[in-house]
Amino acid sequence: MARVLLVSMPWCAASRPNLSTGVLKSIAQQSGSTCESYxxxxxxxxxxxxDAYETLAETPAIFGLCEHVFAxxxxxxxxxxxxxxxxQFGDDGEGKVFRELRDRIVPSALDDMEDAVLAxxxxxxxxxxxxxQVFPSLALARRIKLRTPETTILLGGACVHGxxxxxxxRAFVDIVDHVFLGESDESFPAFLRCVDSGSALAQIDGITVRGSRTTQPKPISSMDAVPAPDYSDFYATRRAMIAKGASLPDVAALPYEGSRGCWWGQKHHCTFCGLNNxxxxxxxxxxxxVAEEIAALAQRHQIMRxxxxxxxxxxxxxxALLNRLADLEGEFSLFYEVKTNLKRDEVAALAKAGVRWVQPGIEAFSDAQLRRMEKGCTALQNVRLLRLCAEFGIQPSYNILVGFPGETVADYDEQISLMARxxxxxxxxxxxxxxxxxxFSPFHARQAEFGFENVRPVSYYAHLVPADVADIGQIAYFFDRDNPPDAPLHEAMERLRNAVDAWRAANRTLTLRLGPGFSEVTVATVGDKRIETLDLFETALLLHADSPKTADALVALSGAVATADGSKAAEILESMVERGFLAVGDRTYVSTVPFAEPQCEAALSRWLDRWGGIKPVSLHGRSQSRAGEAQPA
Structure with a gap:
């Protein structure tokens, strides 16, 4: 019976266990093999x-340098x-740190890792x-092969797919026996069965044998067959090391998976996304x-993150998922990646389920940019999600991406203007x-179509492997390209950077409280706090702008408070934009003011019904006045 060791090398984060090795350990044990993780x-x-380790492990800008010291x-x-x-990183500071890593720390650490693995x-x-992790893995694999040539070495994971x-x-055939080129939930146990029985490995989909691929890898068809990860070795190692005085980061959270793939990407593949090859x-x-696995892991490892x-x-x-998570015993703190078109009550359900941190696919506050990305959302939907996250106590983490083919200075100006609100x-x-x-992204697959010129591997790959050993054009995941000389990536990008810096430095809060037929907005900055009272019409505008709507729709839904020619309504809308209570884009408005206390959609509808003289069916759809006239939403 095969005895398997699954190794998670630097620079995998030390503040959480490795999901992949945890799942594969469970799979190997189910197939009858003895399996441990290191x-x-x-x-x-x-x-x-x-602290130093987590910084190096979690900073993408130095991924290449961190692999280099192992290469x-x-x-x-x-x-x-x-x-x-x-x-390039200086004689002192970072440069000195990485020379020390290369010359002393990494060789010594590899010595200890080698001894531990072989023992x-x-x-x-x-x-x-x-x-x-690729070159740290190859470095240790080479050492193991030199001492025990009979040991079978496997590679798997996202950076050795395809x-x-x-x-x-091919390049490391003397070190690596087999590479798993895709999802290995089925091919890994099949490999172990073949090893135990002496069967030919060529029958296994998606692995390499003697440097060549068998057949194309196949993704699993059902996630229900994927077991929960086994993190027992991670925790055992931590306990043993800490008992000997080791300094390790606290466990930040346990990874788990409820799904694979992307339902949005099935319809529209985001142009820059290289996931899911x-x-x-x-x-x-x-x-x-999903709920059962979280509960079991929480109880086993005494953690709720x-x-x-x-x-x-x-x-x-x-x-169904959020209801199950909400029923878990304990105050869990969960993280999910989400799309930004979530409705109010869906965000409320996230919060009730214990979701405290999300990564929304925001990427930009320009509709034109978002269309170029195939994101399937608008700038105002992005604003709306940020507002709902603030209201329901969920922390969003996201970035702004620039440098897309066809972008204009106007795209930057649109974002800068919106950020100020x-x-x-x-x-x-x-x-x-x-x-x-x-x-694997559309950008990479269709370079000419997008107008990219001189696409080449990011420069650090040349410092990971000699050119006569491997083709870096084949092993690279990250690529550079030339930017057109007229690309607005200089003055306009600097203004956008300044706008983001100002936003990150700002200390400003807005909150909304509903009263009987009016509302109050509390505006607070450092050393200043004021309350602005909004009348019935202004309050109704804000409530109906809970989701993006046109000016005509907002006025129609909010009641006949305007003058006959509508000028009063236009003035009020403009005033609310200037005060930062509404954001506007493409002739559409959305509220920017979170409620001081979280509100469900039904509560807002009841307020509008009582004080606004209308009965909204949904804040997202069509509404109806008391007279029965259909109103656009």
Whole structure:
């Protein structure tokens, strides 16, 4: 019977266990194999300190440099022009840190990892390879092969999928026995069965044998067959290391998965997204399974912080999932990636279910930019979600992307203008980022169509592997390109960056409270607080602008308070925009003011029914006046 060890190398985060190795351990055990996991990333975290490790592990801008210090153990610093590469980061500060990592810390850590892995005596060793783990994995794999050539070495994970994995298999055939080129939930246990029985491996879909692919990998068809992850070894390693005085980060959250694929991507693949190389087919576990797995993991490991690895939260069974999560015993804190077109009551259900942190696909506050991305949302829908998150106590994390083909200065100006109206809502997590080209994305697959010129691997790949060993054009996931000389990425981008900086530095809050036929908006900044009273018409405008609507629709829904020619209504709308209570885009308005206390949609409808003289069927759809006249929404 095969004895398997699954290794999670740096720079996987040390503040949470590895979901992939956790799931594969469960799968291997179900198939009858002996399987353990080894979290070598914890060894590295202890060597350099918890905070320093997490910074290196979680900063995409230095992923290449972090892999480079391990690649030097494979090829030597001279073969990778290491001194010149590290010198780009200065002689002191970062440069000094990475020279110390390359010359002393990494070789010593690899010595300890090598001894620990070989002492366990496993016949099969598999490495998890995500964005910054490939060359650390290859470095340790080479050492293991030199000492025990009979050990079978496996690679799997997102950064060895497709043609990337095929090139790694070819280039490192003396180190790596097999690469799993796609989802391995079925191919991994099939591999173990073949090893135990002595059967031919060529019958297994999506792996490499002697440096060549068998057949195309196939994604699993049902998530219900995927077991819960087994994190017992991660926790056992932590306990043993801490007992010996190790400095490790606290466990921030436990990863879990309720789905794979992307239901939105099945319809419209976001142009920059390189996830899901085998297709966007959305597959999900039953809501009951998700809740049961979270409850079991929480009880086993005494933690209530969880993060979903799902590309996007389900939409077909959203209420069923959230209801199940809300029924869990305890005050859970959950993370999900979401689309920004969630309704008020859906955000309320997220909060009730314990979702405290979301990553919404915002990316821009320009409708034109969002259309270029195929995001399927508008700038005002993005504003609306930020407002609802503020109201329901959910923290959003998102970024602004720039550098899309066809963008104009007007796109930047639109975003800058809108940002100035929403300084009281959660800002982007950082400055605007130049959108990258990722392998498997529409940008990469259709470069000429999008007008990209001179697309090439990001420069750091040349410092990971010598050109005569591997084709970096095949192993690269991240790509650069030339920007057109007339691209508005200079003065306009600088103004956008300044607008984001001002937003991130702002200390402003707006909250809304409903009264009998009026409302109050509390506006607070540092050292200043004032209350503005809104009359019935203004309040009705805000409530109906809970979701984006045109001016005509808002006035019609909010009652006949305007003058005959409508000029009064136009003045009021403009005033509310100037005061920051409404945001406007493409002749459409949306409220920017979160309620001081969370409100359900029914409560807002009741207020409008009582004080506004109308009976809204839905704040998102059509409404009807008391006289029975249909009003546009």
């Amino acid at each position: 979290d070598a990333n914890l060894v590295m975290a202890n060597r350099i300190g918890a 030097c153990d494979l090829f030597g610093p001279d073969a990778l022009d290491s001194d010149a590469f590290i010198a 366990a005596g496993h016949s099969i060793i598999g490495f998890s390879c995500t964005f910054n 043609e990337m994995g095929e090139e790694y298999a 085998l297709g966007m087919a959305f597959r999900e576990k039953p809501a009951s399974r 969880f993060m979903a690895a799902d590309n996007i939260i389900t939409h077909r069974d959203l209420r 929403i300084l009281h809502l959660s800002p982007p997590s950082g400055p605007p980022s130049l959108v990258q080209i990722h392998r």
